[in-house]
Amino acid sequence: MTDYKAKEVKGTKGDIVSADKSHSWFYSDIVKEHFFKPQNFLEGELKESEYNAVGRVGSPACGDELKIWLWIDPKDEKIKRFWWKTFGCASAIAATSITSVIATENNGLTIDEARNLKPQDIVKRLGGLPPRKIHCSVLADQALRDAIDDYYRRTEQSDKIRSIK
């Protein structure tokens, strides 16, 4: 008998709240706010000169894909702009939106701060997420790290790149 279910979704293994049929409709007000009024998503296209880092994570096979574009000020290496596009559910959209706010508020996160941003920090700012939603929809921290590597690649500081690509 062939397995009639789709394969395990990557990144969510063991993260399913069993028999919880009341799932996902109880998003926090902050989640709803960012879902219905997402901030900083990229409408249309950017010019090459407008950004200096691109990060990408996830795959639509898992139900979520995220792409971000950053402008990191070369002078103080703080994140000044953060645009994004995502294919994902409410919590993916909200998590990405709030990360764009976190990254750029108060004159912007430094690269080190951004690299140390954890999914927990994002979830906390959202006022919590259903547990089963966290692994699949909070991808923005990974996208940030991916984009920062890209920034170092573009600025020829390859010694600072952390992932091998």
Added chain:
Amino acid sequence: MKKSQIYLDHAAVTPTRKEVVDLMRKIENLGLGNPSSMHMKGKEARDLIESARKMVADAMDARADEIIFTGSGTESDNMAILGAARAHKDSGRHIVSCVTEHPAVLEALRHLEEKEGFEVTLLNVDEYGRVSISDVEKALRDDTILVSIMYANNEIGTIHPLADIGRAINKYKKQNKTSYPLFHTDACQAFGYLDMRVEALHVDLMTVNSSKIYGPKGAGALFIKRGVKIEPIMFGGSQERRLRPGTENVAGIVGFAKAVELARSDREREVKRLTKLRDYFIDEVKERVPKVRLNGHAIDRLPNNINISFLDVEGEALLLYLDARGIYASSGSACTSEKLDPSHVILALGVPFAVAHGSLRFSLGRSTTKKDLKRVLEVLPEIVERLRKMSPVKTSIEYTN
């Protein structure tokens, strides 16, 4: 439901009709006895159940003694599959079914395969979700004791050629001088819309339930053709020919029968009305929203089912935006399922994960009006466009239709 709310999830559950609720309230207030008791109060209850049985049997041109009342469609499916397999295991341990069946069938089959030594062949479907009769024929073997194919699919509304499959099975039985395989169908979604005459369909076992035809939840039935043996899956009483022990849910059964009666008299009119609305909606969505795909068959389709994938966007986000506008639908997206897997039915049509993630099901019903659908058509294009603007995914247009 408030006037501004538009319920388009009738395939999940239908609201119980007022006539049914009124009747059930009356029954509950009668102070009936236990139908198994000898006294008058018990007999009253028993009589109500027996006349309900006759009404349900009439709707499928069956005899009253061929109807077993159960608690749900899921229970009827389990009873049919586990019960038939166990009763006939000495004649063979092979079962044929289909990849797009409801989990009530698939999980029962999986149990038989993993725990009880049966072998299950799950037939694939074509791009519209249909099994082919020749695939059924080819799958039959000397040890095949049961074939279970749903009448109409709950997610995409595709109608299987049940009578033709039944005829092919009969031909096989005649040619091979065997009384196997038995033929079961899950007809929950078809009830109220399609021809339910068991003889015309050539079925031995048929699952129906109440909560899809504006009856109460917690009531279902299994048709078991005279002479067909199945084993009980529960024990402890003589109710329902010992197949479904436990004190009967009298009000539920009577309410179910009432819903069946009402559905029968409405059927012809509702089929016409909903088919028209369905096709109107599908045409309009295709007209107004680019990059969409109708999942399922355009014609061999339940009158109330619309299932459309909006490429490049994710279904749960769509659902929530619609929900915020008072429009209630459902999705085959992984994000809306308990196990975070996308719909096995839409994946079985041979499309990529992203297409399943972007699918929405609108299932129409008695309350649905053209005005409702016009309202949905007003808000849907802008919601899809908004989410597409946010999406980095560009699915190939080869998956549109």
